[in-house]
Amino acid sequence: MTRAREDSHQVFDRVAEAYDAARPEYPEALYLALEELSGIRLQGARVVDVGAGTGISTRGLLDRGARVVALDRGNRMLARLRARTACETLLADGNTLPFRDGVSDLVTYAQAWHWLDPVLSIAEAVRVVTPEGAVAGWWNSVDAGKADWLAACQVRLADSCEGYTGPALPGWSMPPIAEAMADAGLRVEETWIHWTRGVLLDDFLTDLRSHSYVATLDQEAMENLMIRERAELTKVFGDGRMTVPMRVYLAVGRKAGDRP
Numbered sequence: 001m002t003r004a005r006e007d008s009h010q011v012f013d014r015v016a017e018a019y020d021a022a023r024p025e026y027p028e029a030l031y032l033a034l035e036e037l038s039g040i041r042l043q044g045a046r047v048v049d050v051g052a053g054t055g056i057s058t059r060g061l062l063d064r065g066a067r068v069v070a071l072d073r074g075n076r077m078l079a080r081l082r083a084r085t086a087c088e089t090l091l092a093d094g095n096t097l098p099f100r101d102g103v104s105d106l107v108t109y110a111q112a113w114h115w116l117d118p119v120l121s122i123a124e125a126v127r128v129v130t131p132e133g134a135v136a137g138w139w140n141s142v143d144a145g146k147a148d149w150l151a152a153c154q155v156r157l158a159d160s161c162e163g164y165t166g167p168a169l170p171g172w173s174m175p176p177i178a179e180a181m182a183d184a185g186l187r188v189e190e191t192w193i194h195w196t197r198g199v200l201l202d203d204f205l206t207d208l209r210s211h212s213y214v215a216t217l218d219q220e221a222m223e224n225l226m227i228r229e230r231a232e233l234t235k236v237f238g239d240g241r242m243t244v245p246m247r248v249y250l251a252v253g254r255k256a257g258d259r260p
């Protein structure tokens, strides 16, 4: 059974604790690719991180010297971010950015753009970045084609979660941010970054709870899913230490200028 329909920020607010505890960080290679494709050094760059959530992307950007404003519609997600991140935060809608024109070098959507309006959001980002600025979206996801156990896990999730979006769906693809950015007149480049996540089974299950399609199950269905997944995954990782193939899709749209 699935809960009554909620806005995405309400869903994430309900699972903010699990999100904060167990979602993975982004690999170093993602930030290097972001700098390369945008032509912008993160050190000193002004960044608006839209859909900042609990701050995984925000802290990655801050750690590399960026000056970040973290923006989200979810009060509880932002509270988690504030608890361990020193930066300006804004409770606001990413479809109507509360900034003047041209005040930022980068607007980023980490794991977030698919929750926004595809046209309004990019138009706002284009307005807010400088003439040399860029807009970037990325998604960290499991690389199900790399391991049979992971592909099987995704099929089970697709079978039990009505709102499942992921590689087990026929014709599944990444959100069409590259097309949206090109339609808005940006010069777009895309790349994939492959990496491996070492994670404890308990944390992997907590991470699962924070995915919107699991978070929208009712409590009993969610607990049953956790029991089943613990049993299935223990067959593969008897010692509770998992190795999970991952990949990040990154799309960057530049307003102008040539690659350095």
Ligand SMILES: C[S@@+](CC[C@H](N)C(=O)[O-])C[C@H]1O[C@@H](n2cnc3c(N)ncnc32)[C@H](O)[C@@H]1O
Pocket: 008, 009, 010, 012, 013, 023, 050, 051, 052, 053, 054, 055, 056, 057, 058, 071, 072, 073, 074, 077, 092, 093, 094, 095, 109, 110, 111, 112, 115, 116, 117
């Ligand atoms: C999957 S989380 C991504 C969090 C973070 N960027 C990360 O890398 O983990 C998506 C976030 O987008 C936020 N969100 C959804 N719709 C939004 C909107 N219209 N404006 C701003 N944030 C939004 C949700 O509240 C949630 O915190």
